Amino acid sequence: MAKEAASSDQGVVIGEEINQHVRLLTLNRPKQLNCISSETVSLLAEFLEKWERDDNVRLIVIKGMGRAFSAGGDLRMFYNGGSGDSCLDVVYRMYWLCYHLHTYKKTRVALVHGIAMGGGAAISVPSEISVVTEKTIFAVPEASVGLHTDCSFSYILSRLPGHLGEFLALTGATLNGKEMIDVGLATHFVPSEKLPELEKRLLDSDTGDKDVIRTLVDDYSSNVRPDEESVLNKLETINKCFSASSVEEIIISLKAEAVLEGNEWMGHFLKGLKRASPTGLKITLRSIREGRQQTLPECLKKEFRLSMNILRSLISSDVFEGIRALSIDKDNAPKWNPKTLDEVTCENLDLVFQAFTDELELKLPYEAESCRWEEKYENTVYSLKQV
Template sequence: MKSEDAVDDTVLLAVEGRTGLITLNRPKALNALTHPMVLRIDEALLTWERDPAVDQVLIRGAGERGLCAGGDIRAIHDDAKAGTSASADFWRDEYRLNARIARFRKPYVALMDGIVMGGGVGVSAHGSVRVVTERSRVAMPETGIGFVPDVGGTYLLGRAPGQLGTHLALTGAAVGAADALLCGLADHFVPADRLPELTAALAGSPAHEVLPRFAGTPAPGELAGRRDWIDRCYAADTVEEIVERLLTEGDPAAKETAETILAKSPTSLKVTLAAVRRARGLGPLEQVLVQEYRVSCHALRAPDLVEGVRAQVVDKDRDPRWSPPALADVSDEDVERFFARLGPDRELRLPSTAEAAH
């Protein structure tokens, strides 16, 4: 691979020293991922994994606003309205990339600076060396647009301590550096102004030698002090019970959390709770991605995804009209439909999931 390759400038690839550099380069769009970007990153990783001249990989975002705000949800909205398969094709390659990152045989350093949401979590939090800064805002905000956490998000959140992952999945709340570390979404804190120096140092030395010189302790987060009521409330069996426990907890933050949840898509909330809990028992990431692919494809044909993106991104009236509008109106059968097999020709196939979970 050339030291600099700009055939497609939405992803810049370079090799500095013995480190392969991936720069997501759509700063005006908060480096949101497109299908060509996913394919380009995947190709680079495949090449660098086999290249003895490359010892490690680093991924970062152009600009100062964030690594990546997620996938291009306007495109997904348009696809859902048109009834085409472009989003399913995108997710298939995106989830394959997430799996490749997770099993990458060389250090994969992700600079999770600024906004890191949805697909941005997918290209970073599965890496082996995950760095957050005081500017980091890490989230899986899908329930707010009528969708369900994907890109391995249910795998990551299902493995967070206690019920923290369930809390983040249902609320879509963004967390800072300390809470990202607590939840297992990141490994190291480095001040944002030291990232250029860190990147330069990585060009000449392995990540495990370099990071101790830069890593520090972030400012305290919020979740550690809320673990008691989070673990107690989110241990309930249903979303309705979780909300009821939050409302009667007596802590203003718990009541505010309940109100946050009640503003989300009722269908997405129930499917998300089921997805996170099922993910805990599925085993490796690949099995969870198979489940997420089924859920995502079914969500593409459900009404709330189009409506959620319309309200939050297209019209920006912030007033989604969910269908059905209340948690009580979403049946167990409605939820189960999101987990149904897609058929032999449409299932996601990954190396360790050729015979996927039934």
Template sequence: MDVDFGGADDILFERSGHAGIVTLNRPAALNAVNHRMVRALTRALAAWEADAAVRLVVIRAEGRAFSAGGDILDIYEAGRAGDPPFDFFADEYRLNAAIARFPKPYVALINGIVMGGGVGVSFHGSHRVMTGNAVFAMPEVGIGFFPDVGGSHFLSRLPGGFGLYLALTGNRIRHGDACAFGLATHSVPADDLPALLRRLCETGDADASLAVDARAVAAETEDAVMDAIARHFAHDTLDGVLGSLAADGGEWANAMHATLMARSPTSLRVTFRQIRTGATLTMDDCMRMEFRILSRMLVGHDFYEGIRAAIIDKKSTPHWRPAALDAVAQADVDAYFAPPAGGDLSLQ
């Protein structure tokens, strides 16, 4: 039974058996999350939380991507027009927090790319199912931004410096690494997803349904690289990380150092502090912190410059301001973590 929560064709909702089913339905845009989708999913979760007949929620997607992130072209155009979309991010962050506290099983079926805003609507749920086609990344530093949508909460809790590594480099991982570090809770073959969905709807029991279909998978990243990540990304400062990579001299370390040095200096320093701070915060407090950072990023230079270079002008070289890490003062970083003029984000 289809249900209308105001998402038009961008996001679809239906009731089937014991499940409320959400389908991201913008395959031509790689299911980029927009404001209409955020608002509709928020309404659906509120309704299904109160509906005793809905025992679990399933979120899936049409096409070859689960969701490549937020709709950054909309964000770019609004910001350049002098109307930064604060309301979109506020509603998105409230949704991320609502998913994290949702009292019923929330099962994300992730087949294809999942990044940024797509991570925000999937990885805070109780069951995070990835197929062999899934690719995870939080690549925001590459466009002068930061790993938001709760990145400060889940990345900061990964062992062995792995979360900081993902946050600062923006590198991609697949289902084996995601399962090994607890980002994903299960791996299921892509061909088994239709049967899994039917079982979820029929039984309303996420754990029992996944016990039938889940498969053990090995991590993709070699032990030597895992050891290098743990060694280099365990330092207490960003300069310590960079110095460690530079002193190593090996091919992998040199590549990681070059990757970081191409990023926005401001984004690197803010992201390093964000991830380190997030390890001590609740999910709600992480979202408030991220809104503080966001409030500064949306009126700054590097986010829009990063989008221009990567998306508008297609792989051109971004011109960061400031262009060097040494030019980013501690006071500049502190300002990103100060309460915004309009006050902290309300999560209710």
């Protein structure tokens, strides 16, 4: 068994050649809950491209070191970058990588034990086989800190049952492993005590045949249903509220429903919406709604524009204030600007959604297989501008 590469035993991503046909990718920032850094994105892309091009490779297993699969993007990286294009490199590379994660040609099994949030979950959800446990926690909390639901989730969430996608994106609500199985964000539930043995069986295999691998994972998996108190058992109410046409109307609907007997659970989410960035909420709702009518490449290009315009503080600096309050000073008292939903105008929203000129758009190699791993950051006008 050989460790490949650009990563040492202490690298943020460890790539291992287990045998002739099997490779293991390990996200290796356990103290940071495997948050995604610029180096993480670059190494993931490097390994995945190399292994997809290698005819000997048939199966790739992906896992996280420690108690998290990945808690998402490294917020401090964005905060330290400040307004402007200092994080352009990693943002571009992450969206480019998301396309390849959704369209990868080799069989992948993601072992999602512990936290899987935002960009971290974007690594696991597109896998043909995604294994979760009783300790898995999924969430997309970006809107609450002034970001938006990113890394392909305007595509993924907009295709969940009813208006569950809007609910998850706007409230940052968590789902456990059972709930992820129920809505299709994972394929298999395996009790955590069985996970080491399953991993060993996968690494000892010599095939990438999806049916064979599914059967192998089936041997360790359990049939599960959401618990009685799960929000998924309240989907009728969620659909009623989160089908409203604006964030303001969603909140009005939630308030009306929350006073009814049996709806006490809604109070928590109402409080969360009131604490969240008004700008982040409005951008996120529009992005999810647009996502229903968009292809994966269209969603990724849109999300790239949103991310860059938000980091450039085009209409608000809420993302930096949100990160400050959550991760830097940890006072949990952000001062949003604009302060209210009413102050976030349609005209300003149009600005952050406006298409870039063609040369500045995210480039995705989806038109021909021959250029599948082209359109990298280094080959764009952005790279030239950074010189």
